[in-house]
Amino acid sequence: MNPLNELSFRDVSVRFGGRRRGVTAVDRVDLTVPAGTVVGLVGESGSGKSTLARAAVGLAPLAGGAVLLDGRPLPRTPGRDEGRRVQMVFQDPYSSLDPRMTVGASIAEAAPRGDSATARRAEVSRLLDLVELTPERAGQYPAQLSGGQRQRVALARALAARPDVIIADEITSALDVSIQGTVLNLVRDLQRRLSLSMLFISHNLAVVRYVSDLLAVMYLGRIVECGPVDDVLGDPQHPYTRQLLASAPQPGGIPAALTGAEAALDTAEPADPHHPPAGCRFHPRCPVGPLVLEGRDACRDTEPDGAGRRHEAACHYAVRSSAPTAPHNTRSTP
């Protein structure tokens, strides 16, 4: 198997703050973005999905584990050497472009150094064309562009570094719905044409489903379920995935009423990342957990492991997978 352009997180932890009052934003995460595929990452705010993205490009310090590209660890200084092969597109196109720099200068800055000025100009034109903007845009400032156009420029800047992996962190959530579609189409098209590997992060399940091949669900710093997107959404194993799926607004006006078990847990709030619950982190909110069903005490004191379960669902009551673990998440033995 050719591991070219494969990004993988091995046992990655990210901690912020001191020993006593710190937060483990990402806790022992294993995730692989296979070459040329899009892995969607969903989870609520505070689940650590953006921190995981920032760890991939060296913007967040690792407290443990490693981020590997083609099996080799990436340098921990952003933008150094091999690190340039992983680029990121940010959520807010209004803050991700320097307001005092022209579009062309922003893109050219990210291009590999050593080219002549003419070569750079040609490269900027090529990249603008790639994201469906006219070359004349190079002389404009971000303030002269709409949100969708800015996000295209941000995409062009990421591509300027000739990356093999793109991390897209909520890239459409700051855009109007009528613009979101054009950016999603563009991202999908570019990913296929340039055969990029991509980690696509969003809180919107429908958006992630549209773009991704594989889907990983994150809850309180841990990946709780991961598998091919249709499998996970068609047959969700973790109760949190099921809850996310049920919460996603459906077209056609299905009333937002809560089911019995959910109503009982209606007021349960997202757990505090400063004090993650013991045992299964989801158990205080779980509709099939110890607060609802009797005899499920294991959830309170043993942290579930996804190994050997369908979609690697980290739940004590998830179905065991009959087939061997899907190849996309095989752990290479050291």
Added chain:
Amino acid sequence: MPDRLRTPLGLSAAALLTLVLATVLLAPVLWGDRADAVDTANILRGPSSAHWAGTDGLGRDIFFRVLVASRLSVLLALLSTGLGVLTGLLLGAAPLLVGARLGKLVTAAVNIAVAFPGLLLALSFAVVFGVGATGAVLAIGFAIAPAFARLTRTLVASIAERDYIAAARIAGVGRFRILVRHVLPNIGEPLVVNATVAAGGSLLAFAGLSYLGLGVQAPSYDWGRLLGEGLASLYVHPLATLAPGAAVVLAGLAFNLTGEAIVRGIGQTTPLFAAARRRPEPRPAAPIPSAEDVVLAVEGLRVSFPAAGGRHVTPVRGLSFTVRRGEAVGVVGESGSGKTLTALAIAQLIEAPGQVHAERLEFAGQDLRQGPTRAQRRVLGTSLAMVFQDPMTSFNPIQRIGRQLAEVAEQHQGMSRRRAWERAVDRLRAVRLPAPERRAHQFPHEFSGGMRQRAMIGMGLMGTPVLIVADEPTTALDVTVQRQVLALLEDIRATTAAALMLISHDITVVGQVCRRVLVMYAGRVVEDVATADLATKARHPYTRALLAAVPHLRTDRDLPLTVIPGRPADPADAPAGCAFAPRCPYADDLCRREDPPLEEDLAGGRVACWHADLTAAPPAEPARAGEPVE
């Protein structure tokens, strides 16, 4: 000079600065000899026509000496300022340049240095560097540096976390390059302003050091030295002291006023307008009778703001709709469609210079067009509940949640403090906040986003609302919490018979709760349709495009998403015809010429489109995304 600096302050600052700089450049050339001419016949003379400010101990003309001294005084002040600013910049940017750990040490050292008074620091530096002009420049320069370093540090920290800095780092741009290309241009303005003001300060400090004999040494002279020399004969011959003193004041003022003028020029990014007065509305001939169960009746609502060049921008242009008792109405639109302004206009929250006009604006039987009277304010306070997008900014961060809720009841219902608190706890229970007694004592930051939104809804329930206006109440929340809040709103509507107006950019969210949806585009309602008919019977091309553009869990992943070409309408640039025409596949000349009226159709819905009947069939050529159209 840009327009923003063309103020009395800016003009006098510029005039003064020009005068000072001209003197600096020209005085030594023109009058250098006269200032140094020794005239032993006229020693320590008072002012005369030959010597305007008298003469000094060697009979030299003091007036010319003051003029000539300007070069050295201003030059040294600028030198020391430059030194201080540069040192401050380097120290302040240290965390960016040398990494967080070493940067922390530098910052700590700077913080300690800031605690010492500048002049004291300068005095002790002067001793260290030795007496003389060089020593004084170093002393004052290093005395300015800590304050400047602190300012730089704060400004750098405010933008170091911006995504464009992160993007540059990921792209492999070096630290020094990031500082020069990304950081400095974006924090330059406040730094320039402060440097100008600091120049005035160092001028004064330099005069002080020279006066004390720690600065410029004879035979050179600056204003401080002239001051010192003149002081001996102050009582006999006051002008010898006053002239250099006046020069220091004038030059210092020139620098400070320039700094001040720049500050004002920068701060004033939006030109101010004379507050537009609320024009008296023409009274309708007869009040329009309203049906019993109509809670809110709006006809021809317009909201406008003055814009540059004396024009008016009208983001809400003639809106008409009614909300009946217990009804759930959704309002959907993109940014700039005027949906939030509509909510604010209903709640009478549009402040001058914004203007609200309406042919009819009735809430719970009260005409709100004349601006709320005392009685109406009371009705609004108890019968209208508002829920905003960001509950963190709608609560006072330093007041307990319970107190903030209780205040509503005290103000509008005249409850006692104790009873109001009990009601607050009861209402928090009604919105299913866990442990309401304990929670009521907590501050907003101790609540999660979902809990704050519940508390906000609870605040609306302190009275007996007949209408709940919720503006993007779930946009800042996670999907699982969003569902809980929507379920709560629906539950309250069902149990209290209050009407609900749910404003959102997300047509699927609105579809969850509302029976009827108003689709807004460019400040107008373009369609008013039952939720159940959205998928099949929506007739406006925009509504249909919006439905198709939002991916859902059954979207075909093999096809590209349907997109709406072009960019959302700009309220500042409303076209003559239909605002959607530039993006509409059906648009023809009629659409571009005339705005279609909102007309009722047979099914009971309303639509504003000349081609509403055509939309059932797909347009000849599907719209394609791309640069030319966006």
